[in-house]
Amino acid sequence: MPNHIVAVNEVSKSYRRDSLKIPVLENIGLSVPEGEFLALMGPSGSGKTTLLNLIAGIDRPDSGTITVANDEVTRLSESQLAVWRARHVGFIFQFYNLMPVLTAYENVELPLLLTKLSKKDRDEHVKTALSVVSLSDRMKHYPKQLSGGQQQRVAIARAIVADPTLIVADEPTGDLDKTSAVEILTLLERLNQEFKKTIIMVTHDQRAAEKAHKVRHLDKGELV
Amino acid sequence: MKIFKLVFKNAMRHKLRSALTMLGIGVAILLFGLIRTIISAWYAGVEASAQNRLVVRNAVSLIFPLPLAYREQIGKMPNVENASAANWFGAYYQDQKNFFANFATDDNYLSIYPEYRLPPEQKEAYFRERNACVVGRKLAERFGWKLNDAVRLTGTIVQGDWDFVIRGIYEGAQPTADETQFFFHWEYMNERVRQDFGDGAADNVGFYVVQIAKSANPAQISEMVDANYKNSYAETKTETESAFQQGFVSMSGTIIVAMRVVSIVVVFIILLVLANTMAMTARERMTEYAVMKTLGFRPLHLIGLIGGESLVIALGGFVLGLLLTNQVVSGFASFLVTANLSAFFPVFELKNSTITLSFIAAVAVGLASAIFPAWRSVKMRIADGLHRIG
Numbered sequence A: 001m002p003n004h005i006v007a008v009n010e011v012s013k014s015y016r017r018d019s020l021k022i023p024v025l026e027n028i029g030l031s032v033p034e035g036e037f038l039a040l041m042g043p044s045g046s047g048k049t050t051l052l053n054l055i056a057g058i059d060r061p062d063s064g065t066i067t068v069a070n071d072e073v074t075r076l077s078e079s080q081l082a083v084w085r086a087r088h089v090g091f092i093f094q095f096y097n098l099m100p101v102l103t104a105y106e107n108v109e110l111p112l113l114l115t116k117l118s119k120k121d122r123d124e125h126v127k128t129a130l131s132v133v134s135l136s137d138r139m140k141h142y143p144k145q146l147s148g149g150q151q152q153r154v155a156i157a158r159a160i161v162a163d164p165t166l167i168v169a170d171e172p173t174g175d176l177d178k179t180s181a182v183e184i185l186t187l188l189e190r191l192n193q194e195f196k197k198t199i200i201m202v203t204h205d206q207r208a209a210e211k212a213h214k215v216r217h218l219d220k221g222e223l224v
Numbered sequence B: 001m002k003i004f005k006l007v008f009k010n011a012m013r014h015k016l017r018s019a020l021t022m023l024g025i026g027v028a029i030l031l032f033g034l035i036r037t038i039i040s041a042w043y044a045g046v047e048a049s050a051q052n053r054l055v056v057r058n059a060v061s062l063i064f065p066l067p068l069a070y071r072e073q074i075g076k077m078p079n080v081e082n083a084s085a086a087n088w089f090g091a092y093y094q095d096q097k098n099f100f101a102n103f104a105t106d107d108n109y110l111s112i113y114p115e116y117r118l119p120p121e122q123k124e125a126y127f128r129e130r131n132a133c134v135v136g137r138k139l140a141e142r143f144g145w146k147l148n149d150a151v152r153l154t155g156t157i158v159q160g161d162w163d164f165v166i167r168g169i170y171e172g173a174q175p176t177a178d179e180t181q182f183f184f185h186w187e188y189m190n191e192r193v194r195q196d197f198g199d200g201a202a203d204n205v206g207f208y209v210v211q212i213a214k215s216a217n218p219a220q221i222s223e224m225v226d227a228n229y230k231n232s233y234a235e236t237k238t239e240t241e242s243a244f245q246q247g248f249v250s251m252s253g254t255i256i257v258a259m260r261v262v263s264i265v266v267v268f269i270i271l272l273v274l275a276n277t278m279a280m281t282a283r284e285r286m287t288e289y290a291v292m293k294t295l296g297f298r299p300l301h302l303i304g305l306i307g308g309e310s311l312v313i314a315l316g317g318f319v320l321g322l323l324l325t326n327q328v329v330s331g332f333a334s335f336l337v338t339a340n341l342s343a344f345f346p347v348f349e350l351k352n353s354t355i356t357l358s359f360i361a362a363v364a365v366g367l368a369s370a371i372f373p374a375w376r377s378v379k380m381r382i383a384d385g386l387h388r389i390g
Helices: A048-055 A078-088 A106-116 A117-132 A147-161 A180-191 A204-210 B003-011 B016-041 B044-048 B069-075 B121-127 B137-144 B186-197 B218-228 B241-284 B284-294 B299-338 B354-379
Strands: A004-017 A021-033 A037-041 A063-068 A089-092 A166-170 A197-200 A214-219 B053-058 B080-088 B102-105 B132-136 B152-154 B160-174 B181-185 B207-212 B236-240
Touching: A004 A048, A004 A197, A021 A048, A037 A048, A037 A180, A037 B207, A048 A063, A048 A197, A048 B069, A063 B207, A078 A089, A078 A106, A078 B284, A089 A147, A089 B003, A089 B284, A089 B354, A106 A117, A106 A147, A106 B003, A106 B152, A106 B284, A117 A147, A117 B102, A147 A166, A166 A180, A180 A197, A180 A204, A180 B121, B003 B299, B016 B044, B016 B299, B016 B354, B044 B053, B044 B241, B053 B218, B069 B080, B069 B132, B069 B207, B102 B186, B102 B218, B132 B137, B137 B160, B137 B299, B181 B186, B207 B218, B236 B241, B241 B299, B241 B354, B284 B299, B284 B354, B299 B354
Parallel strands: A037 A197, A037 A214, A089 A166, A166 A197, B102 B181, B132 B160
Antiparallel strands: A004 A021, A004 A063, B053 B207, B053 B236, B080 B102, B080 B207, B132 B181, B152 B160
16 A cells, blocks of 8 residues: 555635636545656646645645645645745746746755755755756856756756655646657656656646656546 | 845846836935935024023014123123123125124133134134134135135124134034134224214123033023013023024924925835835736745745845935935035025035935835735735636
8 A cells, every 4th residue: 555645635626706606626535645646637727736736735725635745734824834835845837937037056046045954055955956957057047048948947956956745747848849848757757766756747738648657637626 | 045135136137127216216315315404404503502502682682782791790690601792793795695694702702612613823813813803614715715814894784894804714523513604803893883883882792692501401590691681671581592593493494394394205205116116026026926935935035025125226226315415415515605605504414314314214115115015925825926727
């Protein structure tokens, strides 16, 4: 019996637009074992990003519980959640979301500023993360000086630099050309296989989903 | 990298916008500083007043004189250390537009005003000569006067030409000291008055300056002096030097109030300029703030980031404004001299209190401008900030 790192139990979530209540997720249940590479697929509006946000502790469900790395995230306060996210979750976004005024090195260093690591230790961590994504020679470059694929690799380095328990990726190849997308997927695969990272990835891309161990489909707020 | 580096980089992200905002704040600080400097210059006489000096004048009005005999009587009163007679002389140099403060003063006067620094040999030369005079440094500079120059003034109260020799040029011990005055011997004036208008017009004093013991109560001594001359033919009104000077300033009180209001409005304008910039900045960066929150940055970090950026811009504007204010105040002070207006503002300079007030205004505006954007970033849901709900 594998050790489940993520356990989603009977989670429902809806949004309000004016007086309208829009249900997004209904009684979702999901378990993700440690070391899993899970792809969540589904049409637009099916609730996959919402589910990812709930698991990553950046949104709260209306009902149900979510446990990640033995912490019931649905019970944590906002400030506890912030600390928890910094410790346990690495984020990869579709549009990279790097700080344009910071170099690749500084972007990767950003999450470490919240830790008590010394400058020397931070430097070591950042350089290791950048070498994992093969961008050691671009550490002084600003995001605008990098290609889309390179920016996404910096974002991946930022996601792994604090050695999180879980990596969540929201359409990580959605803004990339085919070659860059393959590079990123290969990198994610390597993080999973070589570094044993648990990854949950939301994607529309069938080729991306093929890299995952497991694919779950969401449709109209339900896992099918 | 430290967080303040990110603050600084963020502040410089839109260089033109930040530069224009700083320029706007700088110009507002200039206006604020200039207004405060004018108000300070207006109150320079009041600020330069000593707490242990009283002014005794005729109770009816300043234009009515007091008898010379009062000097000795007042001088002997308890807790009075010194009393000096002085008259406003109202003369001008060469042309009526060359107006400045000139007084006939007795020999005690300069010892009551230690803030007017005069070298001992000049003081000695002044006391030795009947028609000697002492002038302030700025006044000497204004007319190009040097030590031992002969100067002719034209009297308006005691009319006619008056010849003097400059035997002393005093300097202020502190920046608030008025260096634009002209003093000469009261006896020199009195002799001529007696000669021209007879004994009845002589021995009249415009006002007395009384130095009291530091521990003495000015109000009690004022009451004592006035009570002593109650029901005499020349009743007195005694008040502190500060109150005496305030009496002149209060005549233009409404203008000063208006100027104070304008200076507050200026601070409000700075606030609007910076608040607008910070609001635009925060709106553009909501996704970045959401990403930072996602990475684990807490509300205090965001408040520090936004507040810090706002402060960097506000303080940049303050430094620019201070440089501008310094230049404009110096230029305006020179203009006052060349335009023969220094008599109205004898002390016109940027004071430390004005700089401090400008700094406080800049910091307050910097912090206030950050309140709304910081509040928005803290309240924003991360999912909303990331623009991804699917």
